[in-house]
Structures are given as C-alpha cells and as structure tokens.
Amino acid sequence: MKVVRVGLIGLGTVGAGVFSVLRRNQEEIKRRTGCRIEITTVSRRDLDKARSMVDGAVRVVANPHELIDSPDVDVVVELIGGCDAAREFVLRAIAAGKHVVTANKALLATHGTEIFAAAEARGVMVAFEAAVAGGIPIVKALREGLTANRIQWIAGIINGTTNYILSEMRNRGVSFDAALRQAQALGYAETDPTFDVNGTDAAHKATLMSAIAFGIPVQFDRAYVEGISGLANLDLRYAEQLGYRIKLLGIVRRREGEGVELRVHPTLLPARQLIANVEGAMNAIVVNGDAVGNTLYYGKGAGSEATASAVIADLVDVARLSTSNPEHRVPYLAFQPGAVRDVQVLPIAEAITSYYLRLRVADETGVLARVTAILAQSGIGVGALLQLEAKDVGGDESAQTDLVILTHQARERAMNVALTQLQALPVVLAPIVRIRKEELD
Numbered sequence: 001m002k003v004v005r006v007g008l009i010g011l012g013t014v015g016a017g018v019f020s021v022l023r024r025n026q027e028e029i030k031r032r033t034g035c036r037i038e039i040t041t042v043s044r045r046d047l048d049k050a051r052s053m054v055d056g057a058v059r060v061v062a063n064p065h066e067l068i069d070s071p072d073v074d075v076v077v078e079l080i081g082g083c084d085a086a087r088e089f090v091l092r093a094i095a096a097g098k099h100v101v102t103a104n105k106a107l108l109a110t111h112g113t114e115i116f117a118a119a120e121a122r123g124v125m126v127a128f129e130a131a132v133a134g135g136i137p138i139v140k141a142l143r144e145g146l147t148a149n150r151i152q153w154i155a156g157i158i159n160g161t162t163n164y165i166l167s168e169m170r171n172r173g174v175s176f177d178a179a180l181r182q183a184q185a186l187g188y189a190e191t192d193p194t195f196d197v198n199g200t201d202a203a204h205k206a207t208l209m210s211a212i213a214f215g216i217p218v219q220f221d222r223a224y225v226e227g228i229s230g231l232a233n234l235d236l237r238y239a240e241q242l243g244y245r246i247k248l249l250g251i252v253r254r255r256e257g258e259g260v261e262l263r264v265h266p267t268l269l270p271a272r273q274l275i276a277n278v279e280g281a282m283n284a285i286v287v288n289g290d291a292v293g294n295t296l297y298y299g300k301g302a303g304s305e306a307t308a309s310a311v312i313a314d315l316v317d318v319a320r321l322s323t324s325n326p327e328h329r330v331p332y333l334a335f336q337p338g339a340v341r342d343v344q345v346l347p348i349a350e351a352i353t354s355y356y357l358r359l360r361v362a363d364e365t366g367v368l369a370r371v372t373a374i375l376a377q378s379g380i381g382v383g384a385l386l387q388l389e390a391k392d393v394g395g396d397e398s399a400q401t402d403l404v405i406l407t408h409q410a411r412e413r414a415m416n417v418a419l420t421q422l423q424a425l426p427v428v429l430a431p432i433v434r435i436r437k438e439e440l441d
C-alpha cells in the first residue's frame with residue numbers, strides 16, 4: 001500500500017486536530033483512498049508539549065528545517081499561522097520538492113503569487129482547502145464542482161469568531177468582550193484576534209475566493225475591509241425591526257467591463273434568508289454561477305477537528321494527484337497559470353449596494369423632508385423608513401430621535417456625497433451610521 005509520509009509544522013488547535021482525526025479514521029481513509037497517510041515528524045517550539053501530544057513513533061523536532069529536509073517527509077503541512085516564518089518554511093519545502101498543505105489564509109492572500117509561482121516551477125502542489133471556511137470544502141467546490149460556470153458573485157459568512165460574537169450578542173445579550181473571550185477559549189480565534197474582529201481574516205479568505213472564482217491574481221492589498229467593532233447593539237435591534245440581520249460578509253462580485261468588487265463589511269441581510277440564520281461559529285457561503293444559479297455551502301468554519309477535516313482531505317488529494325501527470329492536476333487557483341487575467345479590483349467608492357442609515361436627529365418638523373431631499377438629489381431612493389418616537393430613544397426625551405432608512409441600490413460614491421451633506425445638517429446630532437445591505441437574490 002502506498003504510504004504518504006507527512007511532516008507537520010505546528011501542533012496547536014488545528015495540528016492537534018489533524019493528529020487525532022488521522023489516528024481515529026485511518027482505516028476509513030485507507031478504505032477510501034487505498035493509501036496510508038502517516039505523520040512521521042512534527043515540529044513546534046515547545047518540545048515537551050509536542051512530545052506529550054504524539055506517540056513515540058513520531059519524531060519531534062524544534063527546528064522545522066530539520067523536518068522539511070528529512071528524507072522521510074513527502075508532504076509538509078504548515079499549521080503555524082502568520083506570514084514571516086510560514087513563508088520561509090513553505091518556500092523551503094517547495095524548493096526541496098515537497099508538496100505543501102497549509103491552512104494559512106494570511107500567508108496565501110499576501111504571498112500567494114510568489115508561492116504558487118515557486119510551486120509551479122518546481123512541479124509540486126500547494127493545497128489550502130482549510131484556509132477558506134474551515135471544514136467546508138468550498139475551494140474544491142469552486143475549483144472543481146463549479147468548473148462549468150462563469151461565477152458571478154460569492155457572498156459568505158467566512159469568519160467563525162465574528163459570527164459567534166454577533167450571535168452571542170444578539171441571542172444571549174453577551175457583551176462583545178465576553179463573547180470574544182469565549183470564541184478564543186473554543187479555539188475559533190486567530191492567535192491575534194484583531195484579525196478576526198477587524199475583518200482582515202475574512203478579507204484574506206475573500207481574496208482567495210476571488211482568485212479562484214474569477215481567475216485573477218490574489219490582491220489582498222486592494223480589498224476593502226471593515227470589521228464588527230463599530231457595530232452598536234442599537235443597530236442590530238433596528239435591523240431586526242425592519243426584518244434584517246447583520247452579518248459580517250465577505251463579498252466578491254464580477255462587474256462586467258469594470259472589474260471586480262472585493263469587500264468585507266457588516267451587512268444587512270433579509271432575515272428570511274438561510275444565510276441570515278447561520279449562528280455561532282458556523283460559516284455559510286452563497287455562490288452564484290451563471291449555469292447553476294445560487295448554491296449554498298454551510299458548516300463549521302473554525303475549530304480543531306472541522307479544520308483538520310479539510311487538511312486531511314488535501315493530504316488525500318496530494319496522495320492521489322502526486323502520481324498523475326502534472327498537466328492534468330487541478331490548477332492551484334482553478335485557472336491555468338497562463339490564463340490568469342489582471343482584472344482590476346474596484347475601489348469601494350465604485351461598489352454598488354444598498355444601505356442602512358441611522359441618523360440621530362433633532363425631533364423637529366421638516367427633518368424627514370430635508371433628509372430625503374438630499375438623498376433624492378444624489379439619485380438614492382428610499383426603500384423603507386423607521387422613525388421612533390422621541391421618548392423611545394432615551395436621553396433628553398423631547399429633543400432627539402433616530403431616523404433609520406433603508407435605501408435602494410446606489411453607487412458608494414453617490415452615497416458618500418449624500419452622507420457628507422446629511423452630516424452637515426444642523427439637525428443631525430451625531431455621526432451617521434451607515435451599514436451596507438445585500439439581498440443576494
């Protein structure tokens with residue numbers, strides 16, 4: 001029986017999951033694949049901890065170079081996270097002619113072009129299913145299952161930590177900080193959770209999906225990124241009253257003749273939609289292809305064994321494909337390297353979407369007319385409106401109220417002009433809250 005010998009760098013949340021799932025399901029995997037996947041070597045800096053996690057048959061080394069250069073390692077699995085050391089280890093593995101499996105979206109979204117070119121030149125594979133949406137096989141779906149389609153757009157909840165925080169805040173009234181601490185304890189958050197909260201992690205994943213979906217280079221530096229820390233409970237509640245939920249979405253959209261949108265931000269979604277009801281650390285991704293229409297992928301987007309499921313699926317792919325003619329392998333980013341197009345990622349000012357606006361206004365006659373007149377001048381239509389009675393807003397009961405507006409679609413540039421004018425009105429008493437809104441139909 002063919003044996004695939006694996007070197008595992010990183011034995012934290014995901015590394016430990018890979019180890020235990022492989023051990024538990026080895027027989028089932030062998031029945032499926034006809035090969036045995038064997039971890040021969042592991043590496044982490046804390047050697048004592050590493051030794052306590054593996055059995056005596058597995059070699060433990062502190063220096064990943066030793067693992068990479070070892071003749072009994074055919075595939076290097078990088079599970080340390082971060083960019084600097086990970087980049088060095090991955091490039092060294094590629095140079096040594098080893099296939100690579102990684103869960104590291106930060107690495108591939110920022111250094112993917114260099115890494116895939118090096119792998120192409122050396123004829124080895126770089127597999128990264130676990131880098132996007134944890135255990136959901138979305139990379140395989142986009143790269144293989146949907147090959148027949150021209151992908152039009154993808155929108156997804158692709159960060160488990162932030163979805164967990166929003167769900168805990170909404171369903172259980174847990175504070176932002178407490179919910180984040182819970183997400184960290186459950187192993188969902190990045191080593192630096194700022195990347196989760198400020199949208200960077202979701203933007204890494206959206207960047208990878210845009211490349212696979214549209215055949216464009218990875219361009220994380222062009223992504224628009226906005227996280228959830230500015231969200232107020234009040235807006236979550238108003239959105240509910242209007243029949244919407246707020247989720248942190250990664251959105252990539254093809255705009256014929258113009259470029260592509262690549263953006264991550266809190267987004268209002270109609271509460272009736274399946275994706276709006278995805279709770280906790282679960283992820284869900286809607287993909288729209290011209291032939292298939294909308295398809296939805298749902299599952300655990302983070303966590304030890306769910307992510308290990310994707311890492312091991314990549315190991316099986318490597319085992320299967322390493323014996324095939326490299327010309328027949330599925331390209332790393334779905335499109336043949338020579339067919340990648342340098343389509344521009346549009347600046348956020350060119351995005352087209354609809355909006356939720358909340359204006360804290362003086363409770364005076366004529367305010368509504370002035371606000372809607374400014375929107376109309378910018379060509380922005382109003383879809384729905386909610387104005388609370390002043391007494392329900394708190395503070396000085398008679399003085400102020402909230403005006404919540406849902407707009408029709410508009411170009412963000414036009415919305416920016418309108419917002420500047422609205423903010424300048426003396427009756428607008430606080431910074432206007434603007435949250436983007438999508439229907440996903």
Ligand code: NAP
Nearest residue numbers: 010011012013014044045046079080081103104302303307
């Ligand atoms: P983690 O729990 O922090 O584990 C990182 C591991 O890497 C630790 O065992 C650490 O051990 C080791 N390490 C760090 N630097 C090292 C170095 N220079 N040399 C050798 N070992 C080193 O991280 P994780 O959550 O498993 O995440 C790993 C990767 O998977 C990241 O890229 C992450 O974005 C990605 N990912 C995570 C999840 C998830 O749910 N957690 C899901 C999808 C993808 P020592 O400190 O002892 O060295």
Ligand code: HSE
Nearest residue numbers: 159160161189190302
């Ligand atoms: N920190 C990431 C998340 C892990 O919460 O989604 C999975 O990529």
